[in-house]
Amino acid sequence: xxxxxxxxxxxxxxxxxxxxxxxxxxxxxxxxxRAGDEVLLTDGLGNEARAIILTDNPKACQxxxxxxxxxxxxxxxxxxxxxxPTKNIDRIEWLVxxxxxxxxxxxxxxxxxxxxxxxxxxxxxxxxxxxxxxxxQTTWLPPMTLTRFDDFxxxxxxxxxxxxxxxxxDENTRQxxxxxxxxxxxxxxxxxxxxxxxxxxxTARQYGYTEVKLGNRRLRTETAGLYGCLLMAVKDI
Amino acid sequence: xxxxxxxxxxxxxxxxxxxxxxxxxxxxxxxxxRAGDEVLLTDGLGNEARAIILTDNPKACQxxxxxxxxxxxxxxxxxxxxxxPTKNIDRIEWLVxxxxxxxxxxxxxxxxxxxxxxxxxxxxxxxxxxxxxxxxQTTWLPPMTLTRFDDFxxxxxxxxxxxxxxxxxDENTRQxxxxxxxxxxxxxxxxxxxxxxxxxxxTARQYGYTEVKLGNRRLRTETAGLYGCLLMAVKDI
Numbered sequence: 001x002x003x004x005x006x007x008x009x010x011x012x013x014x015x016x017x018x019x020x021x022x023x024x025x026x027x028x029x030x031x032x033x034r035a036g037d038e039v040l041l042t043d044g045l046g047n048e049a050r051a052i053i054l055t056d057n058p059k060a061c062q063x064x065x066x067x068x069x070x071x072x073x074x075x076x077x078x079x080x081x082x083x084x085p086t087k088n089i090d091r092i093e094w095l096v097x098x099x100x101x102x103x104x105x106x107x108x109x110x111x112x113x114x115x116x117x118x119x120x121x122x123x124x125x126x127x128x129x130x131x132x133x134x135x136x137q138t139t140w141l142p143p144m145t146l147t148r149f150d151d152f153x154x155x156x157x158x159x160x161x162x163x164x165x166x167x168x169x170d171e172n173t174r175q176x177x178x179x180x181x182x183x184x185x186x187x188x189x190x191x192x193x194x195x196x197x198x199x200x201x202x203t204a205r206q207y208g209y210t211e212v213k214l215g216n217r218r219l220r221t222e223t224a225g226l227y228g229c230l231l232m233a234v235k236d237i
Numbered sequence: 238x239x240x241x242x243x244x245x246x247x248x249x250x251x252x253x254x255x256x257x258x259x260x261x262x263x264x265x266x267x268x269x270x271r272a273g274d275e276v277l278l279t280d281g282l283g284n285e286a287r288a289i290i291l292t293d294n295p296k297a298c299q300x301x302x303x304x305x306x307x308x309x310x311x312x313x314x315x316x317x318x319x320x321x322p323t324k325n326i327d328r329i330e331w332l333v334x335x336x337x338x339x340x341x342x343x344x345x346x347x348x349x350x351x352x353x354x355x356x357x358x359x360x361x362x363x364x365x366x367x368x369x370x371x372x373x374q375t376t377w378l379p380p381m382t383l384t385r386f387d388d389f390x391x392x393x394x395x396x397x398x399x400x401x402x403x404x405x406x407d408e409n410t411r412q413x414x415x416x417x418x419x420x421x422x423x424x425x426x427x428x429x430x431x432x433x434x435x436x437x438x439x440t441a442r443q444y445g446y447t448e449v450k451l452g453n454r455r456l457r458t459e460t461a462g463l464y465g466c467l468l469m470a471v472k473d474i
Contacts, residue, residue: 094331101460102452136455177471215339215470218373223338230467233452234414 005031005040006134007051008141012043012068016054024061027053039063044133044141046072071139076236078105078185080161082152083225084192085109087116091222093128100132100142102229105185109146114194120146149200152189153207161185165204166224167211168195176212177231188228193221242268242277243371244288245378249280249305253291261298264290276300281370281378283309308376313473315342315422317398319389320462321429322346324353328459330365337369337379339466342422346383351431357383386437389426390444398422402441403461404448405432413449414468425465430458 007023019027027033035056041049041063048071051063081104085092092109099107109120125144133141147155156163162181166189176188189196189204196204201211214227244260256264264270272293278286278300285308288300318341322329329346336344346357362381370378384392393400399418403425413425426433426441433441438448451464 098460098463101454101456103454136457138454175474177474215474217338217340217375217470219338220373223335226335226463227467227470230464231471233454233464234468234471237412237414237452 006042006048006137006139007039008044008130008134009041010043010045012041012047012049012065014065016062016064017041017051019061019063021059025058027061028056028058033061040137041065042133042139044130044139046070046139048139075103075232077181077183077232079229079232080106080108080156080185080187081190081225081228082108082110082187083190084112084115084221085117085120086221087193089117089120091220092120093125095222095225096125096128096144097132098226099229100129100138100140101136102226102233103138103140104142104229104232105140106142107144108152109144110149110152110189111147112149112192113197113200115192116194122146150203153203153209156187157207159185159187161187163187163207163209164212165189165196165201165209166191166214166228167201168213168218169211172211172213174210174212176214176228179212186232190221190224190228243279243285243374243376244276245281245367245371246278247280247282249278249284249286249302251302253299253301254278256298256300258296262295264298265293265295270298277374278302279370279376281367281376283307283376285376312340312469314418314420314469316466316469317343317345317393317422317424318427318462318465319345319347319424320427321349321352321458322354322357323458324430326354326357328457329357330362332459332462333362333365333381334369335463336466337366337375337377338373339463339470340375340377341379341466341469342377343379344381345389346381347386347389347426348384349386349429350434350437352429353431359383387440390440390446393424394444396422396424398424400424400444400446401449402426402433402438402446403428403451403465404438405450405455406448409448409450411447411449413451413465416449423469427458427461427465 009017035053037053039051041051049068050066055062161183214224246254272290274290278288286305287303292299398420451461
């Protein structure tokens with residue numbers, strides 16, 4: 001009997017693995033799986049495995065792996081979203097969930113001149129991402145980082161990608177939705193509620209970023225992030 | 238001095254209007270506007286007005302209207318979303334907010350065979366929509382209804398529109414993102430967590446609805462709704 005729900009284990013290269021306490025509880029206590037049941041696992045790296053439960057210990061469920069296979073469901077372009085965390089962290093948590101559902105490649109929380117929030121609980125973000133991964137049967141757990149704006153630009157300077165910075169300036173009329181991408185990877189920078197500073201826009205330009213608009217509406221930070229993510233999911237479909 | 242924040246009043250046809258208690262409190266108490274200040278109003282019907290505060294009463298703020306003008310920011314196509322409310326109502330509330338931000342035309346909560354939630358607090362939904370309208374400087378407050386699936390189909394039977402029903406069936410490979418629309422209005426039906434029943438799919442077919450997929454991923458109900466909404470915002474941009 002195959003169940004649709006994924007369980008998460010970061011390493012599917014061993015023949016037998018023990019699920020974490022959280023995953024074991026979910027599998028054995030919440031979903032009442034027993035020894036002999038077949039379940040699906042993902043490592044968040046694109047792989048899926050069929051697994052047979054060996055010991056249904058609710059704190060340390062042991063499973064035997066079969067048929068590990070790569071099932072990464074890629075969009076035509078891989079989106080790397082660098083976004084300023086919102087003052088209300090719920091909005092970013094929600095964005096992380098949706099980004100995982102929609103198949104984002106990586107997520108970077110960037111600290112900007114006008115950022116109102118200097119800290120993000122990355123453990124919590126990771127738990128939210130794992131939960132979305134499991135429920136939506138996606139096999140890609142996007143790597144997430146927390147970094148200063150300048151450091152993000154530096155660390156991605158050599159990456160071959162189409163690079164964009166969302167900017168609400170009226171004179172900027174270039175639309176991300178109309179862009180034809182020349183790389184497989186696309187980087188999109190989205191600023192805080194108070195927008196990027198003029199200095200940040202200038203720095204981004206120097207690093208080869210192009211200013212774009214995300215439609216014709218005024219979007220909240222997290223909606224702008226989602227706009228970019230969904231654009232990749234509908235483009236070239 | 239012009240403030241970016243909108244205030245909401247459903248009728249901008251009179252020369253002087255009194256804001257509701259909620260709007261008055263927001264305007265006078267929270268944002269500390271005083272008599273003589275200029276503010277922006279919308280009626281949620283596409284109109285914007287400049288207004289001068291006459292009396293800064295925090296329970297009944299009276300304003301004088303100037304320059305009422307239609308500024309409805311339309312997408313190329315008007316989306317009418319009919320969606321089964323989710324078990325967890327937070328997810329639908331969030332969807333309503335995002336739909337208003339992205340410029341949806343109307344929202345209909347439909348009760349389906351597999352619906353887990355028979356009730357929706359429509360007053361609360363309307364408050365959420367008004368709040369989104371104000372913050373995102375949109376002038377269109379989408380009409381919202383709560384209706385049975387069959388009744389929705391009947392009431393929209395004569396409406397000239399491209400009509401679609403989202404369906405997760407593997408044999409259905411038609412993608413909404415690839416569709417060319419022949420009407421200005423597009424109706425999209427999205428089912429509950431347990432999906433539409435076979436009978437509902439059949440009924441929709443009889444009413445001229447076409448089954449479509451929303452990308453290649455398994456999306457939650459509210460993410461599917463957002464997918465449709467964002468598709469309209471990026472299409473033909």
